[in-house]
Amino acid sequence: MKLNIDDGFRFGLGLFETILVLDNKAVLxxxxxxxxxxxMSYFKIQKHIDEDAFLEFLEKDQKEGKSVLKATVxxxxxxxxRKDYLYKKEDYQEGFSLKKxxxxxxxTSPFTYHKTLNYGDNILEKRKAALSNFNEPYFINTKGFFTEGATTNLFFMRDNKIFTPPADxxxxxGILRDWVIDHYxxxxxxxxxxDYHKYDEIFLTNSLxxxxxxxxxxxxxxxxxxKSFSLHKEYESFHYTL
Incomplete structure (x- = not known):
């Protein structure tokens, strides 16, 4: 496929979505x-993209089990x-380690609130964390509060209550952040x-x-x-019913 050199290539003014595919069905x-x-509306990318484009692509490239569909605009x-799905059952049993x-x-930046190609901070910090044998880096904001992981949203649990940093x-x-908020x-x-030591459990979410x-x-x-593992099992049961 031929790619055109535009502001997405030059300046990162583009978008992407990473979608879980289960038995050739795109989840959520x-x-x-x-x-x-x-x-796309915010960044004034005037292109018609609908659900059929994704469904037609999956129809032509069918796979069983879990895989990944990435869309770049x-x-x-x-x-x-289409990419391979890399996470294993053992990852959930062992749990992830986080590093600040x-x-x-x-x-204050609009890039923080959109899934853009301006993604270098996330990738470089994730690579750096991996070199120190951590699974995921997390970020704080200019006021010293938790925000998110490099590729994940953060949730904290205490006394059977779930907390998450506010969007602003x-x-x-994230799509799974919204799902958790809608269902719990x-x-x-x-x-x-x-203040992380004040919480009993922490869990991460993203679409994969x-x-x-x-x-x-x-x-x-x-x-x-x-409790986090129980929530994981509940979500697994949910997306198999879609």
Whole structure:
């Protein structure tokens, strides 16, 4: 496929969506498409993209089990790619380890709130964390509050209550973040960067992970992953019924 050189290539003024595909069906496709179209409107990318484009692509490239569909959109390009699904059952049983990034999330930047190709901070910090044997870096904002992971949203649990940083703290509202908020009672709350020890459990969400329990944060071992793992199993059951 020929790609046209435009502002998406030159300046990162483009968008992408990463979608879980289960037995050749795109999970929460309508939600992904809605977010993509809203961001296209914000960045004035005037291109008609509808659900049929995704369904036709999947029809031509059928696969069983889990896989990944990535959509990339710029002013002059629309690209769909199929990729392998990399997470394993053991990842959820073991849980993820988190490490703080010293790059601050800019809660005043529109790029923070859209899934753009201007994604370098996330990728570089994720690579850096991996070199130190951590699964996911997380970011705080200029006021010292938790925002999000490099590729995930953050949730905290205490006394059977679920908390998550508010959207205006400087984060991308993930599709799975919205799903958790829609299906459980969740309080949006600013959580100071050094207050993680006040919570019993932490879990991460994104469209590919679903719900991932966290075992440790900056070397601090959390007291439990039990409820987070139960939420993971509930979500797994949900997307198999779609």
């Amino acid at each position: 496709l309508k939600e992904h498409l809605h977010r993509l179209q809203e961001s 710029t002013t002059e390009n629309f690209l769909l790619e 990034s010293f790059i601050l999330r800019n809660e 703290s400087g984060l991308l509202k 009672r969740v309080e949006e709350k600013n959580i100071f960067q050094y 992970l679903g719900i991932m329990p966290v075992k440790s944060i900056d070397g601090h071992i959390l007291s439990s992953m039990e």
